[in-house]
Structures are given as C-alpha cells and as structure tokens.
Amino acid sequence: MVRAKRSGRRSGKPDTRTEILAAARAMFADEGYESVSMRRIAAQAGVDPSLIHHYFGSKDDLFLAAVELPLDPAPEVAAVLKEGGVEGAGGRLMRAFVAIWDGPHSDKLLAVVRTSLSKPAMSFVLKQMFEHRIVKTVEDVLGAEVDHVDVRANFVATQIFGLVVARYILKLEPLASLGVEELAETIGPTIDRYLTMPVEHLTR
Known part of the structure; x- marks a missing residue:
C-alpha cells in the first residue's frame, strides 16, 4: 500500500x-x-x-x-482619548492608568515590569507593551488632531513609564500615596503640554 x-x-x-x-x-x-x-x-x-x-x-x-500580559491597555487608552480628544487628555489618561495599575491585575502587571527591567532578554515585553499598545494607540487616535504625533506619543509614554516605576516599583513617597485626582491634576497638565506644545519645541 x-x-x-x-x-x-x-x-x-x-x-x-x-x-x-x-x-x-x-x-x-x-x-x-x-x-x-x-x-x-x-x-x-x-x-x-x-x-x-x-x-x-x-x-x-x-x-x-x-x-503574557494580563490585560490589554490599548482599548482603555483609545476610549479616554476619544472621549474628549486632545483637550484634557492628560488628566483622563492619568485616571485610566491609575485605575489599571491599582486594579485587580496590578500584581501581574508589576511582575511583567520587574521581569523586563531585571532580565534584558525579556525587555522586549515591556517595550512592545509601551510601543504597540500605548504609543501606537495614541498615534492612531490623535493622529488627525495633532502634528508630529509620533514624537508626542513617545513623550506621553515617558511620563507614564516614569510614573509606573516611581510609584509602583520604587514606591517613592509621597508619590506612591497620592490619590488619583492629585495625579491627574499634577501630571495631567504635563501630558497635555506634550500633546499641544508648539511644533518648534519638538523638532529643534
């Protein structure tokens, strides 16, 4: 046969x-x-x-x-950006991210960050999460509203990444104890500035 x-x-x-x-x-x-x-x-x-x-x-x-991400931040980022466009986006993003990082998946998210920071071979996980799920989402949603959105989105990511490390990994006080509204009022305007600052400040 x-x-x-x-x-x-x-x-x-x-x-x-x-x-x-x-x-x-x-x-x-x-x-x-x-x-x-x-x-x-x-x-x-x-x-x-x-x-x-x-x-x-x-x-x-x-x-x-x-x-092995426990959740996808992209839909939440897209939702808060679409809610009101560029105006006031920083505060909305801060509220959304604090809700995510203080939520039920916080331990798993922090495990991803700690592993990526301590093991170079795993750093791609963190890079891909920020690059594709956060930066690209900002670009996709706000690309029609702002110029040089790729640069602006990267600046936004630095603010979010810095908050994650300082508040949740290093637990720096008083930052680690600040409430969501305090973070929205203090860090939110910095994100707004990244999204709206004159183009010459981005490209020179």
Whole structure:
C-alpha cells in the first residue's frame, strides 16, 4: 500500500498552541509587533495559519498571550482619548492608568515590569507593551488632531513609564500615596503640554 506523502504542516494537536506561542514570542522579540505576520508565525511554528486564528483569534490576542500580559491597555487608552480628544487628555489618561495599575491585575502587571527591567532578554515585553499598545494607540487616535504625533506619543509614554516605576516599583513617597485626582491634576497638565506644545519645541 502506498501512503500519501504528508505536506509537512501539522494539524491541531495538544502542543500546537505551545509551538505557536514559542514562535510568536521569538519573532516578536526579534522583529517587533508590526514586522511579524500571522502567516510567518504559522510557518515558523510549522502549522496552518488557520490554527492561529483557532487558538488565539486575532494578532493582538496572540501578542498578548505570547508576552503574557494580563490585560490589554490599548482599548482603555483609545476610549479616554476619544472621549474628549486632545483637550484634557492628560488628566483622563492619568485616571485610566491609575485605575489599571491599582486594579485587580496590578500584581501581574508589576511582575511583567520587574521581569523586563531585571532580565534584558525579556525587555522586549515591556517595550512592545509601551510601543504597540500605548504609543501606537495614541498615534492612531490623535493622529488627525495633532502634528508630529509620533514624537508626542513617545513623550506621553515617558511620563507614564516614569510614573509606573516611581510609584509602583520604587514606591517613592509621597508619590506612591497620592490619590488619583492629585495625579491627574499634577501630571495631567504635563501630558497635555506634550500633546499641544508648539511644533518648534519638538523638532529643534
């Protein structure tokens, strides 16, 4: 009896999900979110692309699973920015981020940050979270309202990252004990300035 030759692609099996995650994690680390396609990840894992959609749904969902983020900050960032546009965006962002970092997933989020900061090999996780889920979201939502939005979004990210490290990792006082409204009133205007300052201050 002549057996049909196998195509080389594997159908679903118990470790397929693990193989997809391993391939995605390695490719996201080497090339970043934007440069990697679902089809290329499937090829690297040796599976049919449909299996990625079966196990994970979208590319965003695969990314979140690969880097083990407990939640996705992008929808919340998009929602608060769309709520009122550029005006007052800083305060709204501060309230949103404090709610996220003080919320039920805070321990897992902090574990991601601590691991990324202490292990260079894992720094891509933090970079991808800020670059793709925060910076790119600011760019996408406000791109039509402000010039040089890519630079402005990076400035916004520095403020958020600094708050996370100082308040939740180092626990610097009195910053660590300030309430959400105090943070919105003090840090919010700095973010607003990043989003609205004259273009010459951004490009010189």
